[in-house]
Amino acid sequence: xxxxxxxxxxxxxxxxxxxxxxxxxxxxxxxxxxxxxxxxxxxxxxxxxxxxxxxxxxxxxxxxxxxxxxxxxxxxxxxxxxxxxxxxxxxxxxxxxxxxxxxxxxxxxxxxxxxxxxxxxxxxxxxxxxxxxxxxxxxxxxxxxxxxxxxxxxxxxxxxxxxxxxxxxxxxxxxxxxxxxxxxxxxxxxxxxxxxxxxxxxxxxxxxxxxxxxxxxxxxxxxxxxxxxxxxxxxxxxxxxxxxxxxxxxxxxxxxxxxxxxxxxxxxxxxxxxxxxxxxxxxxxxxxxxxxxxxxxxxxxxxxxx
Numbered sequence: 536x537x538x539x540x541x542x543x544x545x546x547x548x549x550x551x552x553x554x555x556x557x558x559x560x561x562x563x564x565x566x567x568x569x570x571x572x573x574x575x576x577x578x579x580x581x582x583x584x585x586x587x588x589x590x591x592x593x594x595x596x597x598x599x600x601x602x603x604x605x606x607x608x609x610x611x612x613x614x615x616x617x618x619x620x621x622x623x624x625x626x627x628x629x630x631x632x633x634x635x636x637x638x639x640x641x642x643x644x645x646x647x648x649x650x651x652x653x654x655x656x657x658x659x660x661x662x663x664x665x666x667x668x669x670x671x672x673x674x675x676x677x678x679x680x681x682x683x684x685x686x687x688x689x690x691x692x693x694x695x696x697x698x699x700x701x702x703x704x705x706x707x708x709x710x711x712x713x714x715x716x717x718x719x720x721x722x723x724x725x726x727x728x729x730x731x732x733x734x735x736x737x738x739x740x741x742x743x744x745x746x747x748x749x750x751x752x753x754x755x756x757x758x759x760x761x762x763x764x765x766x767x768x769x770x771x772x773x774x775x776x777x778x779x780x781x782x783x784x785x786x787x788x789x790x791x792x793x794x795x796x797x798x799x800x801x802x803x804x805x806x807x808x809x810x811x812x813x814x815x816x817x818x819x820x821x822x823x824x825x826x827x828x829x830x831x832x833x834x835x836x837x838x839x840x841x
Contacts, residue, residue, distance in 0.1 A: 537572040538825035540836075541676065543811030544609065544793045545577065545595075547585025547643060551819045552594055555838045559821060567601035568594065573823075574602075576669065578793035578811055579609025579678035579722075582662075583640065588647045592658055608665040608699070609678045609793065610722040615644060617708050619659045620701075630708035640739075663704075666697035667721065672826055675786075679724040679794040680750050684783045689717045724794065725750050727779055729758060735768040738796060738815075746772065747795070750784035751808040763795055766815070789828060801837060803830030813837065 540559050545552050553568075561568040561575070568575075581595055582588055598604035617631035618641055631637055638645070648655035668686065669676040677686075692703050692714065699707070699718075706714040726745040729735075734744045746762040759772040761781075786807050798815035801822075806829045813820040820837045822830075 536574060538823060539671070540570075540573055540575045541791045541809070541811050541822045541824055542575055542577050543820045544580035544796075544814050545585070545591055545819060546580055546583055546611075546814060547588040547591050548817075548819060549585075549587035549590035549594060551838055552591060555819045555821060555836070556594075558838060559823070559836060561603070565601070567597040567603055569598070569601055569603040575604040575821075576671075576676055576791070577604060577606040578676060578791060579607050579665075580611045580793055580812070581606065581609070582615060582644050583611040584643055586643065588644045589654070589658075592661070596661060605669060606665050607669055607676055607678060608662075608667050608722065612662045612665055613699075613704075613707075613718070613722055615641065616659055616662055616704055619655075620704060622708075623705060630704060663701075664696075664698055667693060667699060667718075668697060673828070674789040674791065674824065676791045678722050679792055680720055680784055681786055681790045681792070682720065682783045685717045685721055689714070689721070722794075724748065724763075725781060725784065727758070727761065727777065730773060730775060733758075733771065733773055735762075735764050735771040738765050748781060749804070750781050751786065751790075751805045753781065753785055765796075766798060789824075789830065791822065791824070801835035802832045806830055811835075 556568045561570045577595055581591055595606055599606060614631055618629060620630045622628040622630055675681050694700050703714060706712050707718040709715055725748050727748050729744045734742050737743050748761045749763060756777055757774045758777050759774050762772040790808050792810050793812035795810050795812050796815045797810055797813045801813060801820050803809050809822050809830045811820045811822050818837045823834045
C-alpha cells in the first residue's frame with residue numbers, strides 16, 4: 536500500500552464525497568469505491584447536517600466492507616448512539632436527552648430514518664462498531680484531540696478493536712464521570728473557560744464562554760491565540776495571557792484530526808498535526824498521507840460544494 540487518504544468530516548454530503556473520491560482516484564468496484572494502492576480513513580462526523588445521510592452511510596459502509604476504508608468515531612456518531620440508547624437507570628430517558636436543541640442538531644439524520652425504524656436501528660448498531668482512534672505506521676488518527684495520557688486512561692475501558700462497549704457509552708454520557716471528561720476531550724477537544732464577563736457566539740448562535748483550544752500550540756499564549764471560534768467572533772476573545780497548561784496534549788508523531796470546522800486554504804496546524812475538516816467553507820477535504828513523518832501542505836485535496 537502506498538498510503539492513506541484522510542478524509543475530513545463529511546456531514547451527510549454524499550455527492551461531494553463521491554466527487555472527492557473520484558478526484559482521489561477511487562473507482563467503483565462492485566458496490567464500493569476502491570483505489571488500486573491506497574485506503575481512505577474517515578476521521579469521524581460522517582453524519583448530521585447534510586442532505587444525504589443514508590447515502591453517505593451506504594458509501595462509507597460499503598468501502599469498509601470492501602477493505603478500501605476505515606472510519607473512526609466522531610462526536611456526532613457518539614451523540615447519535617447516545618440519542619438512540621435508553622438510560623438503563625431511567626427507561627423514560629435517553630443517554631443524550633431528547634431536548635429541542637439536541638433534536639435540531641440531529642434532525643437531518645432522524646428525518647431520513649423517520650419511516651424506517653429497522654434501518655435506523657441497523658445504522659446505530661453500525662456506528663457503535665467504530666473505534667475511538669487508530670494508530671497506523673507511527674501516526675495517530677482521532678476525531679478532535681490526541682493525548683497520550685487520556686488514551687492510556689480510557690483504553691482499558693474499550694473493546695479490543697478500540698470501539699466503545701455499551702457500558703462506556705453509559706458512563707461517558709454522565710457529565711460528572713471521568714469517562715465523560717476523557718471522551719469529551721478526545722472527541723471535542725479541550726476547552727478553556729474565558730475570564731468572567733467574556734463570551735462569544737458559536738456557529739449555531741448560542742452564547743458560550745468556553746473556547747475550543749488550539750491544543751497543538753504549547754508555548755505561553757493568550758486566550759485569543761488559543762481560541763477556535765467562528766469567523767467574526769475573534770475580537771470577543773481577550774488577549775489576556777492564559778495560565779492553563781495543555782501539556783497533556785503534546786505530540787511526538789503525526790496526528791490527524793477533524794472536527795474544527797476550519798475555513799481558508801488547507802494547511803497543517805503544525806508539523807505534526809493535520810486537520811482535514813473544512814466544513815466552515817463547505818469544502819470536503821482530504822490529506823494524502825504516504826508515510827511522511829511531518830505534514831506537507833502540498834498533500835491536501837479539496838472539492839467545493841456540488
